[in-house]
Amino acid sequence: MDSSVAAEPNIRVVKNATCTFCGCVCDDMELTVDLDQKRIIKAKNACVLGKAWFAEHSVDESRPVAMIEGKEVSLEEAINEAAKILVNARFPIIYGMSNSTSEAQRETVKMADLLSANIDSTSSVCHGPTGMGLQGVGEPTTTLGEVKNRADMVVYWGCNPSDCHPRLSTHYTVNPKGMYIPNGRKDRTVINVDVRSTTTTNIADVFVQVKPGSDFELLWALRILVRGGKLNSTFEEQTGVPIDVIENLASRLMSCNYGILFFGMGLTMTRGRHYNASALHMLATDLNEHTHFVVKPARGHGNVTGADTVMSWQTGYPFGINFNRGYPRHEPGEFTTTDILTRGEADAACIIASDPIANFAKPAIEHLKKIPMISFDPKPTPTSQAARVAFTTACYGINTPGTVYRMDDIPIPLRPAFESPFPSDLDILKPLVKRIRELKRAQ
Amino acid sequence: MTETMLLVPMRTAKQGVALNQGKLKDAYKRETSTVEIKQEDMDRLGLKTGDRIRLRAGTEEVVVSCKPRKVSKKVQDTATGIIFMPYGPTTSALMTDGDTAGTGMPDSKHLIVEIEGPLAQEESDG
Amino acid sequence: MSSALRIVNGKIHDPANNIDGQVRDICIQDGKIVESVPADTPKIDAHGMVVMPGGVDIHSHIAGPKTNLARKFQPEDHRYDPHPGTEFTRSGAGGIVPSTFATGYRFATLGYTTVMEAAVPPLSARHVLEELEDTAILDKGYYVLMGNNSFLHRMLEKGRMEEFREAVAWWLNASKAYTIKLVCPGGDEQWKGDKNATINQIDEKIHSFDITPRQVIKALIDTANDLGLPHPAHIHCNNLGHSGNYTTTLDTMRAAEGRKAHITHIQFNSYGGEPGKNPTSKAKEISDFINENPNISADVGQVMFGKSVSMTADAPLAWMLRHVKERKWINCDTECESGCGIIPFEYQQHVYTHTLQWAIGLELFLMAKDPWRMVLSTDHPNGGSFMNYPRLIRLLMDRDFRKQEAAAVNQKALLSTSLLDLDREYSLNDIAIVTRAAPARLLGLKHKGHLGVGADADITIYDEQENIEEMFKTARYVLKDGQMFIKNHEFCADPVGRIFQVAPDYDKKIEDEIRPFFDQYYSVQFDNYPVFDTHVETEIVPTYPVQ
Incomplete structure (x- = not known):
């Protein structure tokens, strides 16, 4: 099972390593590591994003392990300060977790329970609505290997994997040969539906351009056809897609073997x-009356799926969760982070492995900047810069072991390439939870 | 010239690479403040690659540079009046509305902006 | 951690040691039951109470990818049943599929200390193990799905039985599972590969393989026996839920050819009648067969009225049930290994089929001559939540209550069964058998399910009450490995349970056969597939291979 081979005295090769940059979580990386320099000099099998991920996560030992108000402090001092901020808050929020191991995510939810805090992952501004679709209408789905083995019809709708998940098509879904797809790409039809053409359009057999904001209508039109109905011309006006194109698309979807x-x-x-996610799930469900059809959200960050999964098993709910009554409650729009911040409610925040200051809506960012914030990140970010307590962490997958959940919910192990002088999220969370417990007992 | 357009924030491989280098680095800042505009819209507005333009949403405004949007040669891409820019601090600044319609998700990919440009050098520096 | 303790004055029900309600002392030291402890050892006075081994559940769906999807997609169900934390315990959500911690606490409140998760594809092994780690209090393990494994199908097709057995042993080790699970063997291939078709009879050909379900069943039963697994192949039969399926069940049991096999939630496979028409009860035919064939054991899979969730690796079954109400539906295909379907469901007294299922379950309990081989389950949450166990126990122990309940169900269905003619009442010892002693014995957990010297000190103490349902709802004291964690009905500690696995020997050469298959057909690397030993702490239960 030991996959490391000493090639030269200070060079180590790690086989079957895992890239945690995007939701593909490819586990066939072969990393060449310079142990003296503490950096990865080659990442065989990685895509352009993976190569950058591995190349750019060397260790900058000049960075302090922790800072309070921008000043270097010891890890212990920072943990103590973070615990005080969270315990003294009336409405603490915990957010992020998508670039953290499931082991750290489990400890994070434990911390939220202990603090009676609000907890939410980056899902709420990613595939949170997909989770709501699942709660409403269910979801026929699959693991990626079954797509490889069986899918003769691959539709990319409102996503651009060629830029965002570069190996999704080449390693899992379109190019590879599978058990019942002996000729790989040739045995599959690829359809791209989007408001614009992208690099993904270049690999598609069919491109359907939909007017911005009318995906729901197009999905509903397809549902009507799949259920044996007829379309009137209003669908063309609304979606910008000619009726014959929609009809052709529906008949292609119905006639495949595994879509x-x-x-x-x-x-x-x-x-x-x-509603879009629900409509898409329902379209796939309807298609199961004719053939075998599944859906899969193309999840973004390395372990955002793990955040949903872990929160679901520990609390019953995937995101947008509040413990302030002593038990978890779930309400998108109420306990989702953008809403809490926009309403100006939270009075302390703990941001784990994400960067809301760089991508939230402006009113949310403004409130976040007003309250004491704790950040966990391997790199300086706009969020770590605005944090009162900022921890520098080891990078998951590159420095720390653990588990991440691929976009299809398959747990993948991590094989760290080299040791970091910085602690992992879990290394900080454990003493932080302990300190919080002590402070709460003393209250 | 000024026109109202739809700004759709998105991701690119280049942005993904740049964010690994560091979000405080120039490459990331450059990638997340360059807007992609369809060539025919550029022509109509009199814009050239690298021109500075102003985007305004409500009371917020940012100055970014522009470049023509690459369209697939395989197909007829008919979308005009839509511009694209990778997510980042610049698109966040234009997301003036934190309302999520009870979902947790703002209308992140549907920002109505006023586009103005090309800007003169001194104006874009300010 | 667990100091010595003596339980005095309680009525002991320990059927494995032939103790039926006698008042005796139970002595505990270092987590185990011992002969004696010093005189000054702290005591629990169990006067007016009943003392039993901790409950052992042989078949529940409590953790893993399918359970978690069922949790995730029913916020409306958690909403009305929050599970607040305490100073000692974590909070969570209740409902038909509670969160992991709440599952552990709720089982423990009923007096259960060991629960087995019934079906997980090996590709999700890490997932289920992480959830089991987060399932409070309980000792646990899980059964790994093997009845629709493409690699094993290929070995079988080529008649390479030795490699088949080595591969199964490799898979058990790689996934850290407790035994082999079959769900609708061969059925998923039809579902995934032939536009949602299904397979019903065990002699039909499996889609795209030149084998039949019977061959898969036989091979896995033999392998489990040959490897000497502590619990034999655990089988969800083909044709489950369909009228007339009892013949498939009999065929499946016969396929064991005298070797040990466990048929799970057998109630769902005891139906007469024509396919597509109303079912009838074939509880007698099934009971007779089991009564006469000591190699076969079963759990009932009792249906209880009220909310349930159908969550099963039998994907075509869930699709069929979806058409009943067209409510939300989940399907999840797992490459080379499994299918899965989930739908929320409700058993209603006025519905003919639901009443029939309820009555058949009770018939199976009441007709079983050997309670050691027909044990209690609701196939939680498929037949209803485990929270129904106290009510089910009352139905078995209290004939009048049974008749009273029977008055409210669909009479046409009821009268087509023999339930009203069955006067048998379970004794407390019978209950101790079907909820503790027998499942522990069937699982091969020698230190569980009894109170003899050397047993794990997993002990439940109930207040003796007239109303059996109330009695079994909340234990007064519960101990796990000698540590009291429920005292006067309140949690006073949060001990961490163990995870059991088997680790049968195998010839490493089989990896050379499996590796290229992975490279071609799986989406994860072969070397990353087995659960690392560092991932989770488990306890290996010994196997006794046939020489």
Whole structure:
């Protein structure tokens, strides 16, 4: 099982390492590591994003392990300060977790329970609406290997994997040969639905251009056809897609042997949001009357799926959770982070492995900047810069072992390449939870 | 010239690479403040690659540079009046509305902006 | 951690040691039951109470990918049943599929200390193990799905039985599972590969393989026996839920050819009638067969009225049930290994089929001559939540209560069964058998399910009450490995349970056969597939291979 081979005295090769940059979580990396320099000099099998991920996560030993108000402090001092901030807050929020191991995520939820805090992952501004679709109408889905083995129809809707998940098509879903797909790409039809053409369009057999904000109508039109109905011309006006194109698309979907709809933020971040996700899930469900059809959200960050999974098993709910009554409650719009911040409610925040200051809506960012914030990140970010307590962490997968959940919920182990002088998220969370418990007992 | 357009924040491989280098580095800042505009819209507005333009949403405004949007040669890409820019601090600044319609998700990919440009050098520096 | 303790004055029900309600002392030292402890050892006075071994559940769906999807997609169900934390315990959500911690606490409140998760594809082994780690209090293990494994199908097709057995042993080790699970063997291939078709009879050909379910069943039963697993192949039969399926069940049991096999939630496979029409009860035919064939054991899979969730690796079954109400539905295909379907469900007294299922379950309990081989389960949450166990126990122990309940169900269905003619009442010892002693014995957990010297000090003490349901709802004291964690009905500690696995020997050469298959057909690397020993702490239960 030991996959490391000493090639030269200070060079180590790690086989079957895992890239945790995006939700593909490819576990066939072969990393060449310079142990003296503490950096990865080659990442065989990695895509352009993975190569950058591995190349750019060397260790900058000049960075302090922790800072309070921008000043270097010991880890212990920072943990003590962080615990005080969280214990003294009336409405503490915990957010992020998508670039953290499931082991650290489990400890984070424990901390939220202990603090009676609010907890939410980056899902709420990613595939949160997809989770709501799942709660509403269910979801026929699959693991990626079954797509490889069986799918003769691959639809990319409102997503651009060629840029965002570069190996999704080449390693899992389109190019590879599978058990019942002996000729790989040749045996599959690839359809791309989007408001614009992208690099993904270049690998598609069919491109359907939909008007921005009308995905729901197009999905509903397809449902009507799949259920044996007829379309009137209003659908063409609304979606910008000619009726014959919609009809052709529906008949292609119905006549495949095993189809999959991948989708992305083009559905969840636009008009309709969870209605879009629900409509897509229902379309796939309807298609199961004719053939075998599944869906799969193309999840973004390395372990955002793990955040949903862990919170679901520990609390019953995937995101947007509040413990202030002593038990978890779930309400998107109420306990989701953007809403809490926009309403100006939280009075302390603990941000774990994410960067809301760089991508939240402006009113949310403004409130976040007003309250004491704790950040966990391997690199300086706009969020770590605005934090009162900032921890520098080891990078998961590169420095720390553990488990991450791929976009299809498959748990993948991590094989760290080299040791970091910085603690992992879990290394900080454990004493932090302990300190919080002590402070709460003393209250 | 001024026109109202739809700004759709998105991701690119280049942005993904740049964010690994560091979000405080120039490459990331450059990638997340360059807007992609369809060539025919650029022509109509009199814009050239690298021109500075102003985007305004409500009371917020940012100055960014622009470049023509690459469209697939395989297909007929008919979308005009839509511009694209990778997510980052610049798109966040234009997300003036934190309302999520009860979902947790703001309308992140549907920002109505006023586009103005090209800007003169001194104006874009300010 | 666990100092010595003596339980005095309680009525002991320990059927494995032939103790039936006698008042005796139970002595505990270092987590085990011992002959004696010093006179000044602290005591629990169990006067007016009943003392039993901690409950052992042989078949529940409590953790893993399918359970978690069922949790995730029913916020409406958790909403009405919050599970607040205490100074000692974590909070969580209740409902038909509680969160992991709440699952542990709620089982423990009923007096259960060991629960087995019934079905997980090996590709999700790490997932289920992480959830089991987060399942409070309980000792646990899980059964790994092997009945729709493409690699094993290939070995079988080529008649390479030795490699088949080595591969199964490799898979058990790689996944850190407790035994082999079959769910609708061969059925997933039809579902995934032939536009949602299904397979019903065990002699039909499996889609795209030149084998039948019977061959898969036989091979896995033999392998479990040959490897000497502590619990034999655990089988969810083909054709489950369909009228007329009892013949498939009999065929499956016969396929064991005298070797040990466990048929799970057998109630769902005891139906007469024509396919597509109303079912009838074939509880007698099934009971007769089991009564006469000591190699077969079963758990009932009792249906209880009220909310349930159908969550199963039998994907075509869930799809069929979806058409009943067209409510939300989950399907999840696992490459080379499994299918899965989930739908929320409700058993209603006025519905013919639901009443029939309820009555058949009770018939199976009441007709069983050997309670050691027909044990209690609701196939939680498929037949209803484990929280129904106290009510089910009352139905078995209290004939009048049974008749009273029977008055409210669909009479046409009821009268087509023999339930009203069955006067048998379970004794407390019978209950101790079907909820503790027998499942522990069937699982091969020698230190569980009894109170003899050397047993794990997992002990439940109930207040003796007229109303049996109330009595079994909340134990007064519960001990795990000698540590009292429920005292006067309140949690006073949060001990961490163990995870059991088997680790049968195998010839490492089999990896050379499996590796290329992974490279071609799996989406994860072969070397990353087995659960690392560092991932989770487990306890290996010994196997006794046939020489």
